[in-house]
Amino acid sequence: xxxxxxxxxxxxxFLAAVAxxxxxxxxxxxxxxxxxxxxxxxxxx
Amino acid sequence: xxxxxxxxSGAPPASAPPPASKPSVRVFQCPGCGATxxxxxxxxxxxxxxxxxxxxxxxSREDVQLVEKGQVLKRRIDLPIGTRGQFEGSxxxxxxxxxxxxxxxxxxxxxxxxxxxYQGFRWLSEAGGQWSYVSPLKGVPKVDDxxxxxxxxxxxxxxxxxxxVHFQNSVGIVDFVIGxxxxxxxxxxxxxxxxxxxxxxxxxxxxxESERIWTRCTYLTPEAVGAAFRLPNPLPYxxxxxxxxxxxxxxxxxxxxxxxxxxxxxxxVLFVLHKIRSPHQELFEESLHYEPTATAAEKVVRLGPYExxxxxNFELDLHADLNxxxxxxxxxxxxxxxxxxxxxxxxxxxxxxxxxxxxxxxxSTSGDDLETGIGPGxxxxxxxxxxxxxxxxxxxxxxxxxxxxxxxxxxxFFLAWLILSVYPLFTFFRSSAFESERWxxxxxxxxxxxxxxxxxxxx
Numbered sequence: 132x133x134x135x136x137x138x139x140x141x142x143x144x145f146l147a148a149v150a151x152x153x154x155x156x157x158x159x160x161x162x163x164x165x166x167x168x169x170x171x172x173x174x175x176x
Numbered sequence: 177x178x179x180x181x182x183x184x185s186g187a188p189p190a191s192a193p194p195p196a197s198k199p200s201v202r203v204f205q206c207p208g209c210g211a212t213x214x215x216x217x218x219x220x221x222x223x224x225x226x227x228x229x230x231x232x233x234x235x236s237r238e239d240v241q242l243v244e245k246g247q248v249l250k251r252r253i254d255l256p257i258g259t260r261g262q263f264e265g266s267x268x269x270x271x272x273x274x275x276x277x278x279x280x281x282x283x284x285x286x287x288x289x290x291x292x293x294y295q296g297f298r299w300l301s302e303a304g305g306q307w308s309y310v311s312p313l314k315g316v317p318k319v320d321d322x323x324x325x326x327x328x329x330x331x332x333x334x335x336x337x338x339x340x341v342h343f344q345n346s347v348g349i350v351d352f353v354i355g356x357x358x359x360x361x362x363x364x365x366x367x368x369x370x371x372x373x374x375x376x377x378x379x380x381x382x383x384x385e386s387e388r389i390w391t392r393c394t395y396l397t398p399e400a401v402g403a404a405f406r407l408p409n410p411l412p413y414x415x416x417x418x419x420x421x422x423x424x425x426x427x428x429x430x431x432x433x434x435x436x437x438x439x440x441x442x443x444x445v446l447f448v449l450h451k452i453r454s455p456h457q458e459l460f461e462e463s464l465h466y467e468p469t470a471t472a473a474e475k476v477v478r479l480g481p482y483e484x485x486x487x488x489n490f491e492l493d494l495h496a497d498l499n500x501x502x503x504x505x506x507x508x509x510x511x512x513x514x515x516x517x518x519x520x521x522x523x524x525x526x527x528x529x530x531x532x533x534x535x536x537x538x539x540s541t542s543g544d545d546l547e548t549g550i551g552p553g554x555x556x557x558x559x560x561x562x563x564x565x566x567x568x569x570x571x572x573x574x575x576x577x578x579x580x581x582x583x584x585x586x587x588x589f590f591l592a593w594l595i596l597s598v599y600p601l602f603t604f605f606r607s608s609a610f611e612s613e614r615w616x617x618x619x620x621x622x623x624x625x626x627x628x629x630x631x632x633x634x635x
Binding site: 132133136137140144146147148150151152153155156157158159 | 431439
């Protein structure tokens with residue numbers, strides 16, 4: 132269990148660091164309900 | 177031990193007599209009921225409790241004397257006399273069973289006397305399904321009776337580099353004896369007992385008027401006892417927490433604690449680095465006004481162009497002058513080069529008033545939105561606002577909008593830390609609960625009286 136915690140924690144911190152470096156906010160996704168950027172769309176005036 | 181009279185009052189002598197060189201059995205009849213009884217520790221057993229009639233017999237001489245008549249009571253004896261089991265690499269046989277209880281609390285336990293002709297005597301102590309293997313102590317512990325409610329220091333006994341903390345004092349009274357014993361013991365005999373714990377061991381000091389005996393009690397699970405005796409059926413399961421029972425969560429907590437601490441440091445370092453490296457570039461801050469009476473085209477606000485370099489996120493911060501009203505804005509962040517737009521939304525609502533409890537307020541005059549995956553390029557914003565009061569009537573609102581690119585996102589680290597803290601905290605609380613239950617049976621259990629000498633007092 133300790134080993135699992137170590138591996139899981141390392142992975143989680145790595146994911147948090149990657150997400151933050153790319154500007155993603157998991158908390159913002161949870162509060163807005165938008166879990167992944169839908170990406171830009173074509174803009175129509 | 178010719179010429180030595182073993183002590184009275186239930187306590188075994190300081191040193192058990194040396195084992196007989198040749199095992200032999202003495203057979204006789206109980207003077208109380210005529211049942212045939214065996215003595216296996218010939219030359220050492222001087223007290224026999226008859227399992228048939230409950231009588232206590234003196235077998236120190238050739239003619240067996242009836243010391244006390246007994247009563248035949250149904251007692252649960254998990255390990256019958258004569259059962260053999262393996263401990264410390266040797267086979268021991270159960271010679272006798274003694275039941276005792278604490279004079280003050282009534283807490284009861286049984287002690288099984290084990291015998292090996294070459295290793296001598298040991299005991300198995302059992303209470304509530306919790307077992308301990310009891311052996312004579314080599315050496316006398318150094319006892320420090322200092323006690324301090326202020327610092328939480330309890331009396332302790334030191335032995336072999338280990339510190340055993342005082343658990344409880346009690347007076348043990350013999351309830352019954354069945355089988356053989358190498359000291360004079362009978363129902364009603366009393367001994368003072370003082371226990372010191374350092375799980376999985378417990379040092380027990382048994383004292384009467386003439387002597388003091390120390391023993392070491394090592395915790396055993398019911399499964400371990402059953403395996404030692406190769407019992408066909410499992411022993412009753414253990415109830416509660418024994419004084420010397422190892423805390424299964426403590427080791428786990430200690431291991432997790434170190435890893436959790438390292439994770440906390442790593443998260444802090446990464447967060448600080450991320451914060452330092454985030455550009456946090458403010459692209460604009462504009463004061464705007466929404467006028468509901470304007471035309472649809474006039475209501476739409478265009479801001480920009482703004483140059484964004486590098487990949488990252490973009491945050492809109494809104495502050496609006498609201499008074500029992502709400503404000504919403506759909507914002508398109510449009511890349512002038514690619515024609516692609518990112519949809520954003522910011523809004524705020526603020527309500528206040530008075531009622532029977534006084535003034536109240538609800539909501540906030542500020543809001544924000546974060547969009548990720550913003551690539552480099554030239555962008556402009558198309559803002560479509562709306563605002564209304566509590567009656568849903570459009571209302572003019574002044575607002576301030578700020579756009580920042582490359583904001584730091586510390587919440588990811590905080591969330592990771594929260595998730596990683598759950599299991600260690602859970603283990604910590606389980607470990608603490610285990611210790612609380614252990615010490616709830618001690619002389620230091622928190623009381624509800626609130627007396628000045630309450631162990632839980634802050635004095």
